[in-house]
Amino acid sequence: MTRQRLVIGNWKMNGSLEQNRQLLEQLVAQQDEFLAQSHVVVCVPHPYLAQTHDALQNSGLQWGAQNLCSQQNGAFTGEVSAAMLQDFGCQWVLVGHSERRTLYGETDLDVLLKTKAALDAGLTPVVCVGETAKEHAEGLTEAIVLQQLQSILKLENEQLKRLVIAYEPVWAIGTGKSATPEQAQEIHAYIRDLLAQHQAGSVPLLYGGSVNATNAQALFAMPDIDGALVGGASLNAVDFLSIAAA
């Protein structure tokens, strides 16, 4: 079965109405150059979902959010539900990004509950996993990834098949120091094998961590890397387009 090729931009807490307008316009204007290669998604800050919806609704690009609440509605000040994201045309949502885990204390249980909330609403969760530099140095990469995925792997098979997983070594995020294609492939193959044991081997696996226009092609040439989750480089149309075209 052919796996989906996917490039997802994570704008993080960046942008303004004017900056976004320019970036989205450039992406739409040049979409024909990269949409033949892969699906392209931008995950924008919540306040800009309406703007993104309006700019991309008639394009081939898709959009999503960077976080959601595990609850459906109620007294959860400051939170945003899956249904609210859908009101603005989102089909995608990042879950468990390492910045959420480390800066906001999200646990593996939170990640599971958010993943379920997204799936129940019909959104595609992009579940992020990856080890820190210390864990990497201690040879714990597989153990950490397994721990982060353990409860997710217990989802019903029909739900598991609807996920995307992003392997993002924490030491590579925003550092300019990407994993080598071989390093990334090794862990992707490990994750692929875990998923295959649950009849979900065709789930798209993305690599994230300092992907740029220069290193994307070599990463994408690896057999188990189906695309990328791109932070910094997704803020520049030329860089993001080159990655998507790779």
Ligand code: PEP
């Ligand atoms: C990310 O935020 O998911 C990410 C991979 O960032 P960067 O590409 O900047 O390393």
